[in-house]
Each structure stands twice: as structure tokens, then as C-alpha cells.
Amino acid sequence: MAEKINLRGLVAEILLTVEREGELSHLAIRGVLDKYRYLPRRDRAFIKRVSEGTMERMIEIDYIIDQFSGTKVKKMKPVIRAVLRSAVYQLKYMDAVPDSAVCNETVKLAVKRGFSGLRGFVNGVLRSIARNKANIVYPSMETEPVRAISIRYSMPEWIVNRFCDSYGQERCIRILAAYLGDDLCDFVQTGKEEKDSIKALSQNPAPHRGTCVRVDTDRKSAEEVRCSLEAQGIKVVPHERLTYAFYISGYDVLDEIPEFSEGILYVQDISSMMVAEIAQPRENDFILDVCAAPGGKSLHLAQMMHGTGMVEARDLTEYKADLIRENISRCRAKNIRAVVWDATVFDPEMEEKADIVIADLPCSGLGVIGRKTDIKYRASEEGIRELSELQKKILDVVWRYVKPGGTLMYSTCTMTAEENGENTAWFVRQHPQFSLV
16 A cells, blocks of 8 residues: 655755755645645645745744744754744644644654654644743834834845835734735734725635636637536636736646636736736737746737737746747747747847837845745845846836837836836936836
8 A cells, every 4th residue: 555645745855955955835835736636636825825824924834933932943854843843833823733833743743853862842833832822922113113014024134124114113013914915913003994895805805815817809708617626626716907817716737727727827926917018019019028927017018919919028047938839838828929038138130120118127036925936035225236237237228128008017026126017217217208108
């Protein structure tokens, strides 16, 4: 008889892969789920939730462990650190899993991984946390507001400081809560009506936890796709504004959904779709997307032209161009091509050729932490400065591709002034022939 797969062991492997090898968490999770595709949906969902949740809440989890462990998290063996972190996530955020099962199975896993000598340590730390999890003492908002927010919302203090400086403390908390899908009411001092509206928003799982998809309505109507998905047992929540956008959940494997494998569905966030919505392409336009991989915006623009015109989707490497080509092939798009080109290098063949230039540029990504948890652990102030300068360098090249009267669409998925408003103001000063819309 084949050995039963240890789900918690797979979670630990994912956490170790991210920590030791620096692999992006979503790629590490996808790699395990692809390898163990035969597991029941419930087991795969457990692996995904515990892995994602542990990494998302890691700052808070480490704070909790350090309260109950004589050995601090940073001093622990990597395997012990991984199994304890995932266990604490289960204890605090997964009520359906009995505390005793979490403790027992984590101890067994530590022994199985060769740490039988630490059996008592792992058991003692977890049982202490399980007994006291309702009474964990957090830093005070009155005396240590930045640290309190950082730990409660698992966000590095430098980002909390940045957001508080830019948006004020209350709005900073709203942003961080939105990343986590959390209830704000214990932290935010607002009127009852506003608290209720914030609570309703933060507790709606569809936008935060569902997968956002765009429907190619040239091939199938949104209503037909919705009915088909629901017939497959998939929960569908239409977007309130974009009729071709859905949040879907309750599926097992994305590429086993016929509409996805046929290219009728494309996974894309609403903010990304808004780039094409705001650019407003017309039929027969020529559009140049200078940093396009994996191609979502380019494909959306091509679809909005209903097969007319042409979108040239460029990126820096053959690998990235191949990602675009794979999506072009799956989506059966004809009016789009992928080209390898360095956006910092001027292409004289393209001067004043494009009706629309899409400059969705490399950025720190602080606006999409809710989808890409790794960003908050990898970003830095130095990185923000470097990316801001790279954006200026690219903008100073690609404006020359815009036809007179055409559109340069500049977008990022971050929330820093340097990479957004300041760069926009700089560009308009440098190029007064462009007017800001």
C-alpha cells in the first residue's frame, strides 16, 4: 500500500523552498499542487490555504511564537521554524482543525523530519499557544502604533511608516486590512455607519479570495460563461462595473475548466483590466505594449478591437515573450504578436507609429500585496528608488513611439509617490507636448 501523503509535510516543504531557495511562494505552491494533482480537492485546498496563510501572516505568527518559546524564531532550525509557523497559523486561523490534531500531527512531522530530540519543545510551544491564543498580548496602539499595526497586519514596519505618512494611520490600516480580508473594527476609530460598511467590505471573500477572470465576450457571452461555470459547481460573483469580469471560487484545478483551457477565460485583476478600459482603443489601432509579459493587458486590448488592428506586446527576454505567446495561443488571438525588446533602448522603426503606447512598468508592487505576499518581504526603500529611476528611463524613450494626438498610458501596480505621482509630474515637465488626462 502506498504511503499516505503528509499534507503538513508538503506545506513545510513549500515554506522551506521559499525560505531557502528564494522561490516565489505562488510558484512553490503551484509546483506542489501540480505534482500532487491526484489528491482530493479538500487536501489540495488545505495545502494551499495553510501555505498562503502562513506566509501572509508570518510577522504576526513569529511574534506569537516568540512569546511562548525560549528559542526565538530566527534562531530555530529551518525545519522546526517551518512546522511551527504553519501550526500556529492553523491554531489561530483555522477553527475547523482541532487544536489537539494540530499539535499531535506537528510533533509527528518534526520527528519524521529527524528532530525527535525536539519533540517536547515543539509540543510544549504549541500547547502553550493553543491554551492562550485568545489572550495573546499585542503591542499597544497608544504607545507603539507602528509596531502594533505591523504585527496585527503582518506588514514590515517600514511599509507601515510609508503608508501612514502617505495616507494617514486610519487609511493605512484599511489598506492593510484589505490585503488580508480582515475586520477593521477593533483598530479603526470611526463612526458606526462607516465601521459597518468597512466590516461588510472586509468580510466579503469574493474580491479578496476569489480568482478574478476576464471573459472574451467576442467568443462567448458573459452570461453563457457564468451559466456554464455554475453548472460545473463553481461559484461566480460578477463584478459590479465590468460586465465581462467575474470572481470565481470553489474550483479545483484552473486548467481543467474548459473555458480557461479554451482561452475564453483569462485570469486578470480588475485594476489591470482598467488599463485597457481607460486607454479606450479603437478598431484598427496600432498599440505598442512595452513591458507586456505575461500579456493580459495586450490581449485585453486586442479583444477590445474585435480582431482588427494590431497589438505588439514586447518584453525584455525570450522567456517573457514565450509567456506572452503561450497566452496568445491559448486565447486564439490573431491581432497580437510578441516581440523581444529592451524598453530602455529606442527603436527608430517605431517612432510615432503607435496610436496607444502602454507603459505598465516594472515597479515595487506594493499595491498587489494581497495577491502576491512575497512582495512585502522582498521590497525595500532602495528598490523603490531604483525602480523609480528605471521608470523614468523607459518613459523618456517610449514617448517617441506615440503618434501625434495618440495616447501614452502609464500605469504601475504600486502605491508609492516616487513611482506614480512624482514620475507623472516629472514626465509632464520634461515633455510639455503631452497633457495629463
